[in-house]
Amino acid sequence: xxxxxxxxxxxxxxxxxxxxxxxxxxxxxxxxxxxxxxxxxxxxxxxxxxxxxxxxxxxxxxxxxxxxxxxxxxxxxxxxxxxxxxxxxxxxxxxxxxxxxxxxxxxxxxxxxxxxxxxxxxxxxxxxxxxxxxxxxxxxxxxxxxxxxxxxxxxxxxxxxxxxxxxxxxxxxxxxxxxxxxxxxxxxxxxxxxxxxxxxxxxxxxxxxxxxxxxxxxxxxxxxxxxxxxxxxxxxxxxxxxxxxxxxxxxxxxxxxxxxxxxxxxxxxxxxxxxxxxxxxxxxxxxxxxxxxxxxxxxxxxx
Numbered sequence: 598x599x600x601x602x603x604x605x606x607x608x609x610x611x612x613x614x615x616x617x618x619x620x621x622x623x624x625x626x627x628x629x630x631x632x633x634x635x636x637x638x639x640x641x642x643x644x645x646x647x648x649x650x651x652x653x654x655x656x657x658x659x660x661x662x663x664x665x666x667x668x669x670x671x672x673x674x675x676x677x678x679x680x681x682x683x684x685x686x687x688x689x690x691x692x693x694x695x696x697x698x699x700x701x702x703x704x705x706x707x708x709x710x711x712x713x714x715x716x717x718x719x720x721x722x723x724x725x726x727x728x729x730x731x732x733x734x735x736x737x738x739x740x741x742x743x744x745x746x747x748x749x750x751x752x753x754x755x756x757x758x759x760x761x762x763x764x765x766x767x768x769x770x771x772x773x774x775x776x777x778x779x780x781x782x783x784x785x786x787x788x789x790x791x792x793x794x795x796x797x798x799x800x801x802x803x804x805x806x807x808x809x810x811x812x813x814x815x816x817x818x819x820x821x822x823x824x825x826x827x828x829x830x831x832x833x834x835x836x837x838x839x840x841x842x843x844x845x846x847x848x849x850x851x852x853x854x855x856x857x858x859x860x861x862x863x864x865x866x867x868x869x870x871x872x873x874x875x876x877x878x879x880x881x882x883x884x885x886x887x888x889x890x891x892x893x894x895x896x897x898x899x900x
Contacts, residue, residue, distance in 0.1 A: 618813025620804030641669035643695035670710035696737035724803025778821035810859025
């Protein structure tokens with residue numbers, strides 16, 4: 598019997614240009630294992646475009662097409678059309694993008710490809726900021742987080758964009774969230790994405806020690822806390838309906854997830870009026886997490 602946690606076919610070369618504890622290399626190792634040799638990857642500007650290496654270097658034993666920041670889904674659509682014209686209908690086309698190139702700069706091309714139901718797989722590594730260019734805020738940055746464009750008391754004051762709801766509105770064949778802290782679930786969703794036809798979307802909770810200001814050895818621990826606090830719920834959208842894949846038996850307060858990350862440390866300071874304001878922000882974050890969980894079909898009675 599195959600252990601679902603093991604790589605069955607190593608499609609990445611040894612060594613990585615990623616930071617210590619970076620989720621990109623682990624994430625792509627499993628993607629390339631599941632999708633195999635007959636796959637073309639499209640990579641816009643993001644951390645993985647650096648990790649993969651500039652031409653003629655390549656971290657993967659597959660073809661990689663580097664695209665403009667805004668054009669990964671459009672580029673993938675063109676690659677798909679070219680392969681189909683050659684009769685290579687079984688070759689998979691997979692986009693590997695960050696949240697900046699997905700939530701923001703690439704959203705228009707993403708929406709167009711989804712509306713056309715292009716036969717591609719779009720995978721977003723959501724680490725909540727433009728990490729590759731200096732940790733600037735994106736529309737995926739969570740409330741309360743500090744970035745280089747929203748530093749100190751100017752931390753992010755609003756909720757991140759609900760991209761999964763936007764994807765759901767496009768009525769695509771398959772979409773889901775995944776976490777590297779839950780590898781069996783992650784591999785299952787990669788396999789589901791592979792077997793479907795049409796536009797498929799997977800959002801992975803991105804681990805970024807420099808951007809989240811955590812120790813590299815705590816990366817998976819923090820990712821697990823994100824799921825078990827319902828800050829990053831694991832679910833699929835199948836036939837237009839949410840299907841929760843993991844319901845924490847004893848959900849933890851979101852503060853346990855936030856406290857380990859330096860990007861939220863200002864919310865735990867004790868400084869008079871500021872301390873009161875921080876408590877209000879933490880309460881807002883917990884309320885938002887609870888409301889989102891209920892919208893997905895969960896309950897909060899045991900929190």
